[in-house]
Amino acid sequence: MSTGKLLETLAGTRFPTPPIWLMRQAGRYLPEYRAVRADTGSFLDLCYTPDRAMEVTLQPVRRFGLDAAIIFSDILVVPDGLGQKVWFEEGEGPKLEPLTEPADFARLTRARLPEKLAPVYQAIRQTRSALAKGTALLGFAGAPFTLACYMIEGGGSRDFAKVKAWAYRHPDSFSLLIDLLVDAIVDHLVNQIDAGADAVQLFDTWAGLLPEEQLFSWSLEPMVRIAHAVHARHPKTPIIAFPRAIGPATLMYRRSDAFAALSIDTGIGAHWAARELQPHICLQGNLDPMMLVAGGVALEREATRILDKLGHGPFIFNLGHGVVPQTPPEHVAQLVEIVRNWKPSTS
Numbered sequence: 001m002s003t004g005k006l007l008e009t010l011a012g013t014r015f016p017t018p019p020i021w022l023m024r025q026a027g028r029y030l031p032e033y034r035a036v037r038a039d040t041g042s043f044l045d046l047c048y049t050p051d052r053a054m055e056v057t058l059q060p061v062r063r064f065g066l067d068a069a070i071i072f073s074d075i076l077v078v079p080d081g082l083g084q085k086v087w088f089e090e091g092e093g094p095k096l097e098p099l100t101e102p103a104d105f106a107r108l109t110r111a112r113l114p115e116k117l118a119p120v121y122q123a124i125r126q127t128r129s130a131l132a133k134g135t136a137l138l139g140f141a142g143a144p145f146t147l148a149c150y151m152i153e154g155g156g157s158r159d160f161a162k163v164k165a166w167a168y169r170h171p172d173s174f175s176l177l178i179d180l181l182v183d184a185i186v187d188h189l190v191n192q193i194d195a196g197a198d199a200v201q202l203f204d205t206w207a208g209l210l211p212e213e214q215l216f217s218w219s220l221e222p223m224v225r226i227a228h229a230v231h232a233r234h235p236k237t238p239i240i241a242f243p244r245a246i247g248p249a250t251l252m253y254r255r256s257d258a259f260a261a262l263s264i265d266t267g268i269g270a271h272w273a274a275r276e277l278q279p280h281i282c283l284q285g286n287l288d289p290m291m292l293v294a295g296g297v298a299l300e301r302e303a304t305r306i307l308d309k310l311g312h313g314p315f316i317f318n319l320g321h322g323v324v325p326q327t328p329p330e331h332v333a334q335l336v337e338i339v340r341n342w343k344p345s346t347s
Contacts, residue, residue, distance in 0.1 A: 004134035006067045007198055009316055010238040010260040010282060018307070018315045019067035020339045021138070022332070023263075024322025025060040026072050030329060032059050043088040044080070047073050053123035054130065061135060063329065064336050068136040068199075071127060071192070073120050075142030075203055078184055079151050081113040098154030098162075102173040110184050114191060121195040128196030136199060139192030143204035143243075144181035144222045148174070160209055167218065174218075182222050186229040193234045201240040201263065202226065208245025219243055220252050227258035240284060244321065254280040266320030270309035282314035287335070289319050295331035300338055307342045 006019040027033055033056050040046045047053060057072045076094050080086040084107070085097035099105070128137050142150075150156070152163040167174040189200050207219040220243070227239045238260035241253055245265055253262055254277055261282035264273055266289075273283055291302045307317070317339050323332070 004067065004136055006136040006316060007238065009314060010199060010240075012282075012314065014314060016344065017340055017342050018311055018317050020317040020336060021066045021068035021070065021136075022060070022319050022323050023070070024324075025064075025066065025070065025332075026056045027323055028325040029323055029327040029332075030059055030063070032056075032063075043074070044077075044086070047077060048119040050119050050123040050126055053120070054126045057123070057127050058130060060332075061131070064332055066135075066336065068138050069127060069131060070138040070140060070201070071120070071124050071197065073123075073140070075140070075147065075205075076150060077117055077120060078113075078141060078147055078181070078188055079108075081116040081188070082108040082110065082180075082184055083112055084108060084151060093156050094150060095155045096150055096153075099152050099177070102170070102176065105177065105180065108180060110180075110187060113184060113187055117188065117191065121191050124192055124195035124197055128198075137197055138240075139189060139195075139197030139200040141185045141188050141192075141200070141202060143202045143207070143219065143226075144178045144185065145207060145210065145218045146203060146205045147181050147185075148177055148218075149206045149209070151177070160206065164209065167214065178218055178222050182225050182229075185226050189226070189230050189239075190233050193230070193237050197237075199238040199240065199260070200230070201242060204241070204243045207243040208247075210246075212249060215246060215249055216252065219246075220255075223253075224255060224258045227255075231258075242284075251276060256281055261314075261316060263318065264320065268320075270306050274309050274313065278310065278313040278315070282316065283310055284316040284318045285310075286318070286320040289321055289324050289327070292319065292327050292331050292335060293324060295328060295334055299331060299334060303335055303338045304342065307339065308345060311342060311344055 009019050036056055053072045057069050061069045076086050087095050089095055149160050149163045202223055204219050240261045240263055241259040242263035261284050264285040266286055291299050
C-alpha cells in the first residue's frame with residue numbers, strides 16, 4: 001500500500017492544507033484524454049484495455065499533481081460482468097438490456113465476473129506500479145441501488161419509474177437483486193484492492209430518489225454490508241461513501257464502523273456539514289462542478305469558502321459530483337493552486 005496525504009487524511013491525520021482529487025478527473029475536458037479516446041473503439045473498449053485505461057488514469061495526475069488517481073473504469077462494468085448486455089451510445093450515455101421480471105436474474109451470475117473484469121484489475125496493477133508511492137490509487141464501484149436503477153430502466157431515466165414501481169410492488173424480488181449486487185460489488189472491490197487499489201469509493205448516484213425507509217433498506221444498509229464484507233478481507237483499506245442528493249438524511253451515513261469518509265454533494269451546506277457530520281467522520285467534497293467551469297474570482301471565492309468551513313477538520317477537497325466536459329483544464333490548475341495555498345484562518 002502507498003502512503004501519502006490522502007491515505008493519511010483518511011486515517012485521521014490533519015494537514016495544514018487538505019489533499020485534493022476530483023471525481024471524473026480523467027475525461028473529455030482533457031485534450032490528451034480525447035486523443036486516446038479517439039484512437040480507441042468503444043467506451044467499454046477503453047475501460048477494458050489496460051494500457052489505455054492506465055494512461056488516461058495517469059493523465060490528470062501528471063498534469064495537475066493531484067493527491068490521488070482513480071482508476072479509469074465505469075460503474076456499469078459490474079452488470080456487464082454479471083452477464084447483462086451493456087453498451088454506450090455516443091452522445092446518449094449507457095444502454096443496458098433491461099431486466100423486466102425476476103426470471104431475468106437467471107442470466108446473471110457472479111462466476112463470470114473475475115474473468116470479464118480481469119482487464120480492470122490489470123489496469124490497476126499497472127497504474128499502481130507507475131504511480132509515485134505518495135499518490136493514492138482509488139478503485140470504485142456503483143452501490144447496489146444505483147446499479148439496480150440502470151439494470152431495470154435499461155439506462156438513465158428522468159423519473160426512474162420502472163425501478164421504483166418494481167421496488168415498491170415487489171420488494172422481495174427487488175431485495176434479491178440488491179443481495180446479488182452486494183455480493184458482486186464485494187467481489188469487485190476486493191479484486192481491485194488485491195490488484196493494488198489503496199482505497200475505494202462507493203457511488204450511490206441515485207440514492208436521492210428514495211424516501212427515508214427505503215433509503216435505509218436499499219442504500220445505506222447494503223453499503224454497510226459491502227463495507228463490512230470488504231473489511232473482513234482488507235481491514236485497513238479505507239472506503240469512501242457517496243450517497244448523492246439525500247440532504248439531511250446524510251446523517252444516517254456517519255458510520256465510522258463502515259466508512260472512512262463521506263463524500264457530500266453540492267446540496268449539503270458546508271457550515272451544516274462541519275457541525276453535523278465532520279465531528280463524526282472525514283468529509284470529502286463539495287465544490288459545484290459548474291464553479292470549476294466558471295473559474296476566476298468566482299472559483300477562488302467559493303473554493304476558499306469551502307476550505308474555511310471544512311478545512312479545519314478531517315477533509316479531502318473534491319467536487320460535489322464529477323468534472324463536466326466543458327471544464328477548461330486551466331481552471332482545474334487554478335483550483336489545485338487555491339487549495340495548496342490556502343491558509344487556515346486563526347479566528
